[in-house]
Amino acid sequence: MLSILQNPFSRFLPWVVVASIITGCDSPTEPPAAKPRISEETSSPIYPRQERGTGVNGVAFVPTESCAECHEPQFREWVGSHHDWAMKVATESTVKGNFNNTTYAVHGITTRFFRDNEKFMVETEGPSGEPEIFEIGYTFGVEPLQQYLIAFPKGRLQSFNVAWDTKKEQWFTLYPDEKVPYDDPIHWTGRYQSWNVMCAECHSTNLRNQYDFQTDTFKTVWDEINVSCQACHGPGENHIDWARNINPGQVYEQEEYQLTVNFKESPQAQVDQCARCHSRRHSISIEDDHSGTFLDHYVPETLRSDLYHVDGQIKEEVYVYGSFVQSKMYHAGVSCMDCHNPHTLKPWLPDNALCTSCHSLDPPISRFASLKPKEYDTPDHHHHQVATEAASCVNCHMPERMYMEVDGRRDHSLRIPRPELTVDIGTPNACNQCHEEETPEWALAAVETWYGPRTPTSQTQYARAIAAADKGELGSQQTLLALAQDLDLPSIYRATAVERIEPNNEAALAAVRNLTRDADPLVRLHAVRVSSNLMEPETIESFVALLTDPKRSVRFEAARSLADYPVEMIPDSAASSFESIVQEYAASLEAHGDMPGNRFNLGILRMSQGRGEEAIEAYRTALTMDPFLLPVRFNLAGILNMLGRNAEAEKVLREGIRRHPEEGELYYSLGLLMAESQRWADAAQFLGQAAQRVEGRPRIWYNYALALQQAGDLPGAEKAYQEGLRAIPDDTDLLYAVTVFYLQQGRVEEARIYAEPLVKQHPDNPEYQIMLERIRRQLSPQ
Template sequence: MAAKKDRQPRLRLSTLGTVAPMAFASLLFNPLPFATANTHTLVEDSATQAVFVGRKTCAQCHQKEDQLWSGSHHDLAMQVASQKSVLGDFNNVRFTHFGVTSTFYKRDGKFMVRTDGPGGKLHDYEIKYTFGVYPLQQYLVEFPGGRLQALSIAWDSRPKSVGGQRWFHLYPDEKIAHDDVLHWTGLNQNWNHMCAGCHSTNLKKNYQPEQNRFHTTWSEINVSCEACHGPGSRHLAWAEQAENRGEPSKDGAQGLVVRLKDRDGVHWTIDAGTGNAQRSVPAKWGIEIELCARCHSRRATISEDYAPGRSLHDTHLPALLEERLYHADGQIKDEVYVYGSFRQSKMYRTGVTCSDCHEPHSLKLRASGNAVCAQCHLPQKFDASSHHFHKPGSMGASCVECHMPAKTYMVVDPRRDHSIRIPRPDLSVKLDTPNACNQCHTDRSTTWAADAVQKWVGRTPKGFQNFAEALHAGRSGAPAAQQLLVRLAADDSAPNIARATALSQLGRYLSPALLDVLKPALHDRDPMIRAATLRALEALEPNARFQLARHLLQDSVRAVRIEAARILAAVPQEQLAAEQRGVLAKAIDDYIAAERVNADRPESHLNLGILYANRGSFSQAESAYQTALKLQPSFVQAYVNLADLYRLRQRDDKGEAALRKALEIAPQDGDVHHALGLLLVRQKRLEEAMTALTEAAKLRPESARYQYVYAVALNSTGKSLAAIEVLTKAHKRHPNDQDLLFALVTFERDRGNLDSAVRYAEKLAELLPHDRFVQALLRRLRTQQER
């Protein structure tokens, strides 16, 4: 099967994607304006555990809020399929996608679809639930084992005048066969894991690993009052007692699980000089944003013990500004669901919360068009041609078109970038990032847009987010990367999500001098900074990691604690005192529990296998990898890890069998070919090894490592010219890769091509200006060149 360009499952508010659940160890707290995560006000009383009472009970007193909520996207997030809830055309309508014709029809009052099932043959399925409402509606089908699966054919609920009122496939340009990981009957389109928690209230996934089945429950099918406010029984009791007494209760919390008080007593006053509003009191809580972020973020779940008002990072791992998710300047690339973007914004820094712009019950904007921005930004200054340089009323005069450009996901669903930034076409010229100007002016170049902005403003505006060059350098391994990343990591004026990303990237540039930068970050008041810094320490030997990070094994925030456990798991037990072994074991138990939250996913068992292998528990590691393969037989990464485990156990015969099995499943997987090639090298079966390494390099031309290993193998068989050709092509793609440059220096020198060797050594010296070995190598080569 040809490689897919986009392997992201397309489900409403999907949270994990196709990546390992524990891959999102980034934390996103800024030092200002909000207090740290573990200072939130959570009202709890273990003696009187609150329980869910339902929307109808809430509506008895809160009629206004209930009316606003009725008909909202939260109200209609999930519904039983009925004549009222189903928007799609089920009047014997046929839809064909890559040769598979599906029929939507009704039978005995039920909504039905005849489409390809798990084996690829057509079957009839009943639609049990609707999922979402606008601009598309998806449909859920019941399967054995308590599973609900989301059809990949959805209904476009937009008006017909804009292309809606039609069936369409969420992967319109791809053939999704029945054995594809993205087929609607597979793991990656499973409702129980991918999306259930954010479309219903009090959702309990209840996966039972022994039976590989779900017993998923909810208290209300949609996103109702208690999804945000928490279970309401104690609040109900408080209200009844207050009514009986005839006077207000002294309970300031009013029996609520959490008080959403971010905006209590707050008003914004526009400063006539700047035209911008100032908050009457500094923001202190951040509860509301974290509460919304539980669903409106790209994150993984690490605990099901969620309660509104608790630190998000006790139960979830939000993503950093990773290359596959965000552009280098922080603009959205993949589906990231607002939170990570908003954390970058100046609005967040000044204390703006979600409900400043969105009415929290109806979810509608508090005002239409530019008026929502005019709440805080003086229209005479900002909603004027002197500011936006466009015709009034035109698209270019719209605040959001310039400062919150949209990207379309799921074919028909445009979502706005909540980083709320100044357009920077100059960065597009330099770094190939997108910009709002060229999103409209598609017939113009980025240079034209940059020149226009320069002419209008008289300078190149920088805006609030000024970390693009640092993150781009870190991603590409540019010569100035270390310096730029260190500067960003230490910049308190930068968004903490960018600082954390910089810290996580510093691992590839780790040196003794850098430890002085990382040590304070391990004690930072923000859990996000602490966790991101732990990632950077992975380049150190286990004992060195332990000396620096052992205190974080007892961190008050779960996300930090389990990340510390992960990177310290390989520390030899015999080198630790009894008390230290106990602390590490407890943190590792927390990590294992976090992974088991997602025990229905193969990635979690892969992560557990890695943990057990690092601990020397090889039997447990093998069992974990085998479990991953039971859940998803096509999960080839588990075969690769299993083969490496057999290597550690000196059982390459079993490792080869595992890799051969993987190639039967995925013959075009370059990772498997590469792993097999290395195994065959160890067995001195060099001709077979060369075949496998050649295939890996051909299938993965973007992998600098695979090209390097292939070139070394070629050179070792006397094919130095071919090796240099491979390295030269790879160097053009990866100009800052140190291994490629080292190999080019070495191979060119050995062939007597000193001019070329010196040229590559100079590039290497530029990348590693403080590396004594590299500088000495360059001096020797220049001396030889002059003879």
């Protein structure tokens, strides 16, 4: 039976935050904000402003100068750091770019940078696609590039896509490979280049976006414009009060300091503090007030194939955390501050001296018991000339990738180069990243000559398992399950393995459901997300138990998944906590409703609650924000169809085809919608387009042929059946349909040709047996 495909994609678009700006910071005294002359299209901007706020338990943030009164050495180290330069008001002393009436041309757009007295101006393509003049409001970062922010209406700051290369001292575009259309959300004037949405919370101290869900407006405030002391240490009011009332000469314990954040709690706690910004993650709390833990405020991305290579090496910009938690060093208790001065952000020691401060003949075994006394900075180990780039520890163990065209970032998974994985599964290796002219086989031979045959490790076993699963190899799902259950692996490996379990693998899903009781919260979270496909009473029990999980991220995931079940299936004892967490989850989505993905998730939640009109509104708003989001478009068309509003659904799908002319699923959904209305000629047209664009989907050919039959185009229907069977020769539905088609035409011999393989595939199906027997009787002589 033909019916509209409600949502051929995932029913849940995960929360996503994609940051695209470098980190940096400003001085403690903020210059007054200028009142710039804005283009006519962007009049009446609302500027961010300074407003003292509070954090956990109402503890207030204090001026940075208060910290400097006692901590002058640390303050001096911080001044001039990337945190200090994270964001500054654009002034003569902060702007590094050339605004001396210079031009930069790319993709047919000429941008002019000039001065208007004290103001820094840019003339470039605006939101209408026409040249306009804008004033630079703020600088963003300092090296190796500096970006510039421009004020727009509704409290937005937009990040301009032409940046200043501070090393080469020249302008360059962040999108050299293609021209971004002015109406695309990724255009510099679009939503995905909004400072408020993509960058703000990690470039200022105690930033509150104060987003208005109904008007899509920001009234952003901060305590400090840049990343100052309390961005990391938390609000300092109590500590300042304590410090001003201590008895001179008395020794105090750490817990008496009245610090909001205790960096001496554990190495992992230190890393979690840095991860608040130095990670690829999305926010789930309305504000990060420095309470709780990392997973109470954020959900980090797993090692997704679009972000990382299958072995966990960095691919896209992922901001360190997801790499570092894979490393042996992290699991041995190494923290960010073991290598980096937290105030200058620079390594404690230069070059190999940093690494050999631990990896030496006299290692600090008292802290890291697994260290072995050994000399590493020697040709006996690295087989290169000492004190050269080739002998640099980081070039082999932390290879660099370039982001934003000029910004090199090192992989913090701190791994041994594995050319054997390059040979077998195509992952990069540090050897060939230097020796580009050589083959991976050459690199492998050299490594085996120096160190002997390569032996498997947890990293290589993980890499091979993920590669096999991505290819759909036989047995790979069981291997993934084994990885997920291996308590010795890094939690991000285990969570990634869980995430890749196929949703139709019921046996594996039942085992994954058991992982909702795992000790690791990241594993629990993804176990909930994946096992929610297993709609059974046991699943409800597992999720209900997690409504009291200590981590907000896990509670949210459990409540979101339970919302898919009829409310009467939720035990009475859990009803109150379930409703409370769902409301908190919805409030979080609204607080972050500046991102279309959160509007989409809100629409899914409202739909599961039976609040269809609110779901439609959420989906429509998400599409207004980003008209290219296909899952939103499918969900909106689906719910409109369910409500009998097919004309609106048709309009949604046709607009999708206009924007995505090669997306076969759109044609398929529109074809099914036409069929539901018995517009058979239109249905056949769109189903035919879908069949040409989507591979391996016999149901599309089946529906296409049926639509042609209904439209009276029998030759076309026959051709569609034949083409479908050439593409998928053993599909049961196609074999059955074409058999019936030929019988209806009285072409019994041709019907037999397809009925026989159908019966061979399904020897126990009585319907197929009877049909073949009738065909044979018709063909046998009387």
